Amino acid sequence: MSTENTQSNEDEFPDLPPMPESANMRNEAPEAIDFPEGHKAGFVNIVGSPNVGKSTLMNRLVGENISIINSKAQTTRHRIMGIVNQPEFQIVYSDTPGVLDPAYKLQEGMMRFVKTALQDADVLILVTDIFEEGISHEATFDKIAKMDIPVFILINKVDLADQERAMEKAEFWQKKIPRAHVAPISALHNFNLENLLDRIVEELPVAPPFFPKDELTDKPMRFFVSEIVREKILTHYKQEIPYSCEVVVEEFIDEPTICRIRAEIRVARESQKYIVVGAGGRMIKRVGTDSRKELESFLDKKVFLDLYVRVDKDWRNDERKLKRFGYFD
Numbered sequence: 599m600s601t602e603n604t605q606s607n608e609d610e611f612p613d614l615p616p617m618p619e620s621a622n623m624r625n626e627a628p629e630a631i632d633f634p635e636g637h638k639a640g641f642v643n644i645v646g647s648p649n650v651g652k653s654t655l656m657n658r659l660v661g662e663n664i665s666i667i668n669s670k671a672q673t674t675r676h677r678i679m680g681i682v683n684q685p686e687f688q689i690v691y692s693d694t695p696g697v698l699d700p701a702y703k704l705q706e707g708m709m710r711f712v713k714t715a716l717q718d719a720d721v722l723i724l725v726t727d728i729f730e731e732g733i734s735h736e737a738t739f740d741k742i743a744k745m746d747i748p749v750f751i752l753i754n755k756v757d758l759a760d761q762e763r764a765m766e767k768a769e770f771w772q773k774k775i776p777r778a779h780v781a782p783i784s785a786l787h788n789f790n791l792e793n794l795l796d797r798i799v800e801e802l803p804v805a806p807p808f809f810p811k812d813e814l815t816d817k818p819m820r821f822f823v824s825e826i827v828r829e830k831i832l833t834h835y836k837q838e839i840p841y842s843c844e845v846v847v848e849e850f851i852d853e854p855t856i857c858r859i860r861a862e863i864r865v866a867r868e869s870q871k872y873i874v875v876g877a878g879g880r881m882i883k884r885v886g887t888d889s890r891k892e893l894e895s896f897l898d899k900k901v902f903l904d905l906y907v908r909v910d911k912d913w914r915n916d917e918r919k920l921k922r923f924g925y926f927d
Contacts (some may be wrong), residue, residue, distance in 0.1 A: 636847055638687040638802035640720030644740070647710055647734040648672050648696025650727040651754040656680055656693040659795070663692045664815055666829035670695055670840060673832060675704075676924060677711035683810055687799050688807040692719075697735035704914040707925025721801050723750045724778075724836040728767060732774075744776070744864075748801040748829040749778040750794070756782040757789065820847040820898075826896065827861055827889045827905070834885055839873055840841055842866045844913060844923055849904075856900045859893070864910040867922040874907050882907060 644652050653665035653674055660680035666673060674695050682689040694715045695708040716722070716738075725741055726733065733739040742749060755763045764782045770781045779797060783790040809816070824845040831842045842865055849860035863882075865871050875882050880898045882905060890903040913919045920926050 604725065626760050631809075631811060633806055634686060636686070636804055637806060638799060639690070639805040640802040641690045641691040641692065641708065641718055641808075642721045642723060642775050642798055642802075643696050643715040643719040644723045644725060645697060645738065646725035647730060648698060648855045649724060650696070650725050650730060651785045652696070652725045653729070655723075655752070655791075656691055656726060658785050658788060658791055659689075659691055660814070666825045666832075667754050668829055669834040671801065672698075672708075672841065673829070675708055675717060676821075681814075681815060682843055683807070683811045685738050687802060688809065688811070689798065689802065690808055696740045698735070702914045703917055703920055704925060707887060709924070712738065715723050716745070719745075719747060720752070720803055721798060723752060725752050726767075727755040727756055728753060728763060728782075729755070733855050739774075749775060750798070751778045752778045752794070753780070753782045754785055756788050757784040768878065789914050807842060819852075822896065823847050823850065823859055823893060824861065826892050827863070827885070830885045830888045830892075831838065832865065833888070835874070839865075839870060842909075842914070843868055843874070844925070848856050852897075856902060857893070858902045858904075860904045861908070862908050864907045864908055866912055867911050868911065868916060871907050 619834055623693075644656055646652050647657055648671035649669075652669050656665050656678070657663050657680075659666070660682055662680065664680040665678050671693065678693045680693070681692045682691065687833050692715050694712050697709070698705065699711070700706040700709055722745060722767070724733070724739075724741060751774075753764065753767045753771065765878075768780050768782060768866070781790055783794065785791070786915065824847050827845045828840075828843065846862045846864060846865040847859065848862055849858070851858040863874060863885075865874055873881070876884075886903055886905045889905075892906075893901045893903065898914050910919065917926055
């Protein structure tokens with residue numbers, strides 16, 4: 599049953615005290631790309647606890663809204679790559695889910711993305727924030743502390759604290775990993791990020807580009823459509839609903855002047871379906887309208903968005919279904 603159908607006519611970087619899928623990408627580097635001698639390239643992977651600002655940082659570093667952002671924890675479910683290209687270097691950033699102890703199969707799949715990011719990183723960025731007393735998943739931190747690659751520990755949200763607290767946090771993390779580059783940042787306000795880019799480029803290995811120089815991400819358009827709809831679900835629903843939904847793009851027809859999209863919102867229980875639809879279809883219409891507006895901006899054309907809600911019982915614990923949704927190989 600269709601439940602919605604919408605159509606629209608500063609400062610210096612401080613000197614503070616002192617194989618997996620993407621591995622296969624390294625073996626499939628694009629051929630016949632001209633690049634200068636001494637060209638640098640590498641995977642710069644971003645990890646950290648939920649809700650510390652990893653996705654905001656990723657979008658700032660890439661210069662595009664690659665990852666969806668929401669105030670709710672566990673917004674990011676997949677590993678999302680954003681590629682920054684200059685004649686002399688290529689940085690392949692990866693945003694990853696927040697580290698946690700998995701409570702169900704979906705979260706197991708999410709943590710596989712984190713594990714892969716730790717394995718194939720050339721440079722690792724550990725994001726914390728001014729409020730965090732230590733990374734929420736000690737096992738992950740122990741792995742990072744033992745890694746022999748360059749590590750940046752970025753203390754985000756320093757705009758919400760005074761300088762004394764920021765320095766205390768910097769000293770705390772520097773003691774944790776003495777060889778790491780530790781710095782306060784504000785991803786939201788773009789504080790200290792320009793200098794961060796320079797330091798990252800310094801740490802990149804000399805290598806040819808892994809992707810064509812005009813590519814921005816490794817994800818297809820359908821992925822971003824599903825993420826935009828899912829972000830609106832995160833915005834408009836509370837409690838367990840956002841974490842029980844998956845968006846599946848069933849049809850994507852890109853015509854010269856309009857894009858026709860049919861997507862299903864999968865929920866785990868019948869009771870959740872009624873909440874997502876809302877009285878008289880009011881809630882799903884709101885999600886559809888907001889999604890369609892953002893998709894039109896993203897695709898730069900008119901969008902016809904057809905949203906359906908379907909009960910897919912216990913999909914979060916069904917590995918076969920999770921493989922289809924891209925959480926397992």
